[in-house]
Amino acid sequence: IKLNIGNLAAFGFDSPEEIQQDIIRNLPNAAGYTDSKGIFAARKAIMHYCQQKHIKGVTLEDIYVGNGVSELIVMAMNALLDAGDEVLVPAPDYPLWTAAISLSGGTPRHYLCDENNGWYPDLDDIRSKITSKTRAIVIINPNNPTGTWFSSADLDACLSKVPPDVLVVADEAYIEYVTDPALVSALALRERYPNLIVSRTFSKAYGLAGLRAGYLVADRSLVRLLEPVRESFNLNMMALAAAEAALSDATHLQSVRESNAMER
Secondary structure, X not given: OOOOOOOHHXXXXXXXXXHHHHHHHOHHHHHOOOOOOOOHHHHHHHHHHHHHOOOOOOOHHHEEEEOHHHHHHHHHHHHHOOOXXXXXXXXXXXHHHHHHHHHOOOEEEEEXXXXXXXXXXXXXXXXHOOOOOEEXXXXXXXXXXXXXXXXXXXXXXXXXXXXXXXXXXXXXXXXXXXXXXXXXXXXXXXXXXXXXXXXEEOOOOOOOOOOOOEEEEOOXXXXXXXXXXXXXXXXXXXXXXXXXXXXXXXXXXHXXXXXXXXXX
C-alpha cells in the first residue's frame, strides 16, 4: 500500500500569498549568510508564539532552528548519542528516527503501538524497555503514520515515570491538525521536565515543506550540546523569513485545520 509520507501540497494545502510576498521582500537579504542560530526575528517569533500559548520560561537560548525537523533529528542524535546508547522509538514510527539513531552509533529499540487498542502506545512496554543504556525516548505526538496521540494527562503520566537522566523527545510535526482539546503540546510540561525536547515544523500545517524550516525547544544546556554538530551557515534566510510570517497567520492555520478535519 503506497502511503503519502507528508507531502501536503498534493492535497491543495498551499502556502498563503502573504507568506510568499514575505519571501520575495526578503530576497535581497539572501546575499549574506544568516546567523547560525537563525535570524533574531524568527527566533523571537517562536518565543512569542510560546508566550501566546501560555508556555512559560522559553527564551531565545532555549530555541534551536534547523532545516526542517529532519535535520534536527539527525543533529540531535549525532550530538547526544554515544556508541551503544539505546533510544526507544514507537513501532511503527517515522523511519528517519530509526535511521538517525543507527547512523549515530546508537541502537533503536521499538516499543509497541497496539493495533488492537487503536495503535495507542503501550506505556507498560515503554517502561519495561528502559535500561541503564537508555539515552532517550522518542514520542511522536501525534504519531506518523498511525495518527494516534497522547492526551496531556497521559503524556504527563508517562514523563513522570522516566528517569531524569533519560531524555524525552516529543516530535509534534502534526500537532496542529488535532482538534481535540485533550491534546496539549508537550511544551506546557517543559518547566517540570528539564529532560524534555520538543520539536515542531513548518512543513505540515503551515505549508512550507519545500522551504525546510523547523525548530526545537529544550533547556539551554541541551541546546548548547547541539551546537558543535551544526553545519556552518546551514540555515536558509528565505525559510526563516517565511517561518516568522507563518507564525502570525492564525487565519490560514485555522483554515488548514478545518479543511483537514473535513477531509478526514
